[in-house]
Amino acid sequence: MADTINRSGRKGFLVDTSKCIGCRSCQVACKQWNKLEADKTANMGSTENPRDLTPALYNRIRFIEKESSGQTVWQFLNQRCMHCGDAGCIKVCPSPGALYRTKEGSVVFNKEKCIACKYCVSACPFNIPRYDSNDKVAKCHLCYDRIAAGMSPACAKACPTQALQFGNRNDLIAKATAAKKKLYGVDDLLGLGVVYALEGPPEQYGLPAKPEIPTSIFLWKDVIKPLGILGFWGSIGAVLLHYVTVGPQRTEETEDKGGSHE
Amino acid sequence: MSNYIERFSTRQRVLHWIVTASFFTLVLSGVGLFSRLFNGYFNFFGGGQNAILIHKIAGPIFFLSSAYMYLDHRAEISSFDSNDMEWFRKAGGYLSREPHHFHIGRYNPGQKMFALFIAVATLVLGITGLFIWVPTAFPRWIVQISLMLHGLMFVGSIMFMVLHVYLATIGNPGTVQGMLYGDVRKDWARHHHPRWYRERTGGK
Numbered sequence: 001m002a003d004t005i006n007r008s009g010r011k012g013f014l015v016d017t018s019k020c021i022g023c024r025s026c027q028v029a030c031k032q033w034n035k036l037e038a039d040k041t042a043n044m045g046s047t048e049n050p051r052d053l054t055p056a057l058y059n060r061i062r063f064i065e066k067e068s069s070g071q072t073v074w075q076f077l078n079q080r081c082m083h084c085g086d087a088g089c090i091k092v093c094p095s096p097g098a099l100y101r102t103k104e105g106s107v108v109f110n111k112e113k114c115i116a117c118k119y120c121v122s123a124c125p126f127n128i129p130r131y132d133s134n135d136k137v138a139k140c141h142l143c144y145d146r147i148a149a150g151m152s153p154a155c156a157k158a159c160p161t162q163a164l165q166f167g168n169r170n171d172l173i174a175k176a177t178a179a180k181k182k183l184y185g186v187d188d189l190l191g192l193g194v195v196y197a198l199e200g201p202p203e204q205y206g207l208p209a210k211p212e213i214p215t216s217i218f219l220w221k222d223v224i225k226p227l228g229i230l231g232f233w234g235s236i237g238a239v240l241l242h243y244v245t246v247g248p249q250r251t252e253e254t255e256d257k258g259g260s261h262e
Numbered sequence: 263m264s265n266y267i268e269r270f271s272t273r274q275r276v277l278h279w280i281v282t283a284s285f286f287t288l289v290l291s292g293v294g295l296f297s298r299l300f301n302g303y304f305n306f307f308g309g310g311q312n313a314i315l316i317h318k319i320a321g322p323i324f325f326l327s328s329a330y331m332y333l334d335h336r337a338e339i340s341s342f343d344s345n346d347m348e349w350f351r352k353a354g355g356y357l358s359r360e361p362h363h364f365h366i367g368r369y370n371p372g373q374k375m376f377a378l379f380i381a382v383a384t385l386v387l388g389i390t391g392l393f394i395w396v397p398t399a400f401p402r403w404i405v406q407i408s409l410m411l412h413g414l415m416f417v418g419s420i421m422f423m424v425l426h427v428y429l430a431t432i433g434n435p436g437t438v439q440g441m442l443y444g445d446v447r448k449d450w451a452r453h454h455h456p457r458w459y460r461e462r463t464g465g466k
Binding site: 122220229243247 | 295355436
């Protein structure tokens with residue numbers, strides 16, 4: 001069952017990669033507002049730091065280096081939970097309320113209800129959820145506490161170039177479309193809550209060209225589950241039907257003695 | 263002369279009920295993980311996290327006891343002969359009330375298929391269960407496939423279980439005694455497993 005979202009009132013990000021200067025204010029602001037501890041990192045010979053999301057890093061800037069007419073060019077991508085319209089994590093989460101959708105359309109979590117099964121890690125099309133040292137889920141929750149109070153998320157507030165814009169999703173998309181931006185995530189997975197204006201193919205940014213819920217997760221939840229429930233009750237129905245139609249296989253003596261054990 | 267003949271030894275019976283107990287513990291603790299629809303079953307264990315813990319304890323017990331049960335019966339369940347084919351053709355006589363006579367040994371081919379399925383399911387559930395146990399230690403695609411196969415084998419097992427319980431109890435009166443007290447009536451043995459009966463009694 002795909003969770004339904006209120007599309008007209010849905011809020012989200014528009015990330016304009018052409019405006020991003022890689023300052024990582026968003027990373028810092030997120031850590032500050034969400035009181036996330038610093039991660040120990042290592043010098044990997046790149047300006048990209050840290051190299052991956054962690055339980056204490058809900059969003060980060062991915063640095064993409066490429067050659068363009070003899071010059072090294074940097075591209076930056078803000079990586080975070082995409083707040084998918086059809087969220088794989090919510091689809092598989094067995095604990096109601098551990099991962100859920102707010103009325104603004106964000107996918108948020110409640111650590112107290114997380115039962116540490118880690119199914120969301122496998123079901124995410126973007127490999128976003130991380131688990132903290134207490135075995136609880138951690139990812140961007142789109143500052144749902146700030147949004148509920150009418151503020152914008154910490155990252156968007158801190159962004160000095162408006163590369164990260166937060167607001168009504170439809171309005172942001174309309175504006176970007178009018179500006180002839182190449183958008184990513186408008187319709188994928190019932191629309192991502194984070195829509196990107198990219199300057200190249202998605203793969204260049206480490207994004208899947210056609211994001212979708214992993215096939216085996218889809219088969220589990222949308223095929224095996226309904227057919228399995230049907231099959232279980234079907235087999236109970238079948239054996240009961242067999243009992244009252246053909247009936248049990250009795251040996252001669254059972255008929256005589258009623259099957260009693262001497 | 264006794265009217266009864268031994269069908270399962272004490273060791274085999276105890277083993278069977280260990281498998282049974284761990285199987286149903288796994289079903290009850292796991293069904294809430296299979297789908298949110300069955301979240302209520304977590305209450306048997308005091309919440310999802312405890313259910314997972316119980317699932318991880320019952321899992322290895324089931325795996326080991328079920329694997330041992332397979333090894334114990336391996337020879338009797340993995341060969342099919344022409345009598346078995348005849349049994350398959352007539353669906354074991356289960357589709358009509360007509361009297362039928364199959365030259366069946368200790369196990370009929372339906373039982374063999376059930377045992378083989380459970381053996382495969384045990385292996386698949388055990389291996390995939392290991393990946394699901396520590397998903398962050400393995401590539402995501404392995405865990406994704408494991409989650410699907412674990413669910414698929416669960417569904418298959420539970421359906422086979424309905425059939426197994428029915429055929430071993432009310433569907434074939436006199437059968438369950440073999441797994442409870444260990445012995446079955448001789449007429450039951452002559453009717454259901456004539457070849458086994460002859461081998462055990464040496465003729466009549």
